Amino acid sequence: MNISAVADAAGLPVKTVRYYSDIGLVPAPARSGSGYRSYDDSALRKLVFVRRAREFGFSVGECRDLLGLYENRRRSSADVKRIAARRLEEIAEKQRELQSLHDELAHLVEACRGDHRPDCPIIDGLEARSPAAPARAPIDRPG
Amino acid sequence: MNISAVADAAGLPVKTVRYYSDIGLVPAPARSGSGYRSYDDSALRKLVFVRRAREFGFSVGECRDLLGLYENRRRSSADVKRIAARRLEEIAEKQRELQSLHDELAHLVEACRGDHRPDCPIIDGLEARSPAAPARAPIDRPG
DNA sequence: CCTAGTGTTTCCAGTTACTGGAAGGTCAAG
DNA sequence: CTTGACCTTCCAGTAACTGGAAACACTAGG
Numbered sequence: 001m002n003i004s005a006v007a008d009a010a011g012l013p014v015k016t017v018r019y020y021s022d023i024g025l026v027p028a029p030a031r032s033g034s035g036y037r038s039y040d041d042s043a044l045r046k047l048v049f050v051r052r053a054r055e056f057g058f059s060v061g062e063c064r065d066l067l068g069l070y071e072n073r074r075r076s077s078a079d080v081k082r083i084a085a086r087r088l089e090e091i092a093e094k095q096r097e098l099q100s101l102h103d104e105l106a107h108l109v110e111a112c113r114g115d116h117r118p119d120c121p122i123i124d125g126l127e128a129r130s131p132a133a134p135a136r137a138p139i140d141r142p143g
Numbered sequence: 144m145n146i147s148a149v150a151d152a153a154g155l156p157v158k159t160v161r162y163y164s165d166i167g168l169v170p171a172p173a174r175s176g177s178g179y180r181s182y183d184d185s186a187l188r189k190l191v192f193v194r195r196a197r198e199f200g201f202s203v204g205e206c207r208d209l210l211g212l213y214e215n216r217r218r219s220s221a222d223v224k225r226i227a228a229r230r231l232e233e234i235a236e237k238q239r240e241l242q243s244l245h246d247e248l249a250h251l252v253e254a255c256r257g258d259h260r261p262d263c264p265i266i267d268g269l270e271a272r273s274p275a276a277p278a279r280a281p282i283d284r285p286g
Numbered sequence: 287c288c289t290a291g292t293g294t295t296t297c298c299a300g301t302t303a304c305t306g307g308a309a310g311g312t313c314a315a316g
Numbered sequence: 317c318t319t320g321a322c323c324t325t326c327c328a329g330t331a332a333c334t335g336g337a338a339a340c341a342c343t344a345g346g
Contacts, residue, residue, distance in 0.1 A: 293341075
């Protein structure tokens, strides 16, 4: 399989497949005589596994660990579970953050008439309230 | 006020305050004779406003827009509401994503015995299931 | 055999919103 | 006058890709 075939099969962009072996997340594939990357089924399985793990929000580092366990027939499921449980707790934490964010913002939005006049509870709500948040966690939104 | 005073008052790191005027999010402050940045109360208010907006997850671009409205006495609250409602919908969307992620992962974690043996429903769940997700949205987690 | 078009290669730069660090100038206290 | 805290600029790095340029490879048609 050439790179675009394996990328299609794995559900990943070609660029990402290349990137994953650049950073050593998956092993460097064999090369054809002219230098084209050549993938086998084992490589495809790993790429699918990584895609799935990334969809769950595991970091590339965690994917590396999970892939090691995936490939290791003597693994203990405890090691896998530890990583997954940690991720689960992160998800739960982010859910709590988003929930309070949502509640507070929804409150402001509902209170705003949304007309041509300048007075706006949203602006007022952004102006003050929390004096100087010590933990500035919920600042992120790359996607 | 020197930069560290305004940064403390605004609840932001000094680096971030500098960064915000570098990118023109807030106006460049006046300078003392020796080149130190010098902030007044108006600058502080803007920094607080931006911090709050960032805590709500508004992007820097949105903060720019919101700050423009904040400063504009002839604004319509409708413009503010539009931006906030969009953000609110993003939050809700992410909540839905996280919810299904959480459910699916929790399911796998619960099914995993987490002992010394290699058989692991988490690994199995990562191996396949979704054939080649068309939308790979929930991949992010920078914080 | 030539050519057009698509696939592939490498490498470099850009994305978001900062953050860390180096090298050096300034200020207040003792 | 020295020490230490504070300030300046500039450059690099973060996560995980993504876009694009320049050049080589392969396939089908004429």
